[in-house]
Amino acid sequence: MNRIARRAALAACIAFLAGGIGTAQAESIALTNNVWQGFDVDQLTAVDQSTSWINVDTGNLLSFTLTTDVAGVLKVVDLGNAGDTFNVTITGPGGVQHLTTSSVPATSSSSVTLNGADAALADPAFSRGLFDLGPGTYTITGSLLQSALIDGTALNATPGAIEFSTVPLPAGLSLLLSGLAALGAAARRRGVGVSA
Numbered sequence: 001m002n003r004i005a006r007r008a009a010l011a012a013c014i015a016f017l018a019g020g021i022g023t024a025q026a027e028s029i030a031l032t033n034n035v036w037q038g039f040d041v042d043q044l045t046a047v048d049q050s051t052s053w054i055n056v057d058t059g060n061l062l063s064f065t066l067t068t069d070v071a072g073v074l075k076v077v078d079l080g081n082a083g084d085t086f087n088v089t090i091t092g093p094g095g096v097q098h099l100t101t102s103s104v105p106a107t108s109s110s111s112v113t114l115n116g117a118d119a120a121l122a123d124p125a126f127s128r129g130l131f132d133l134g135p136g137t138y139t140i141t142g143s144l145l146q147s148a149l150i151d152g153t154a155l156n157a158t159p160g161a162i163e164f165s166t167v168p169l170p171a172g173l174s175l176l177l178s179g180l181a182a183l184g185a186a187a188r189r190r191g192v193g194v195s196a
Helices: 003-020 117-122 171-190
Strands: 026-030 037-042 060-068 072-078 085-092 095-100 128-133 136-146 157-166
Touching: 037 060, 037 136, 060 157, 072 085, 072 117, 072 136, 085 128, 095 128, 117 157, 136 157
Parallel strands: 026 060
Antiparallel strands: 037 157, 060 136, 072 128, 072 157, 085 095, 085 136
């Protein structure tokens, strides 16, 4: 094999190997009303070695989808050790929004169990984001903005959780709306008009 052919074969081999390394597959989870869904950040486990939200079991990038007919609140919270903050990207009817969770000190002794999303949401030591969403279809992704520090070293690994909760109409409002509709129907039957 001549020198040019060896270089071409070596280049083809490197390109083939590079194609299999660091290629992240995307996984998507559909959000259900009032159900926390977990995500992880782990630079060592992530297929692409990033600090994006991943499925820690596979190392694949993770996104969340949501379709809602009513308005609600998207909640994002840090779990594990306090001190992490997140970039949150929400793509929906209004375009793309680049948001962040609340600012917290990177060093903290607060911690919660992996099932403690509500506890973390109530603890000001943990970063959180509460984002209002209207009706529509959304895709939500995220990444680590700030890592918790342990002995001055960034962990670049943390669990987190995300939940969507619809905002119910106040009970009195639905009663008022149905009453107004009944009054309007009664007025039409009697031939009563409203003059301007």
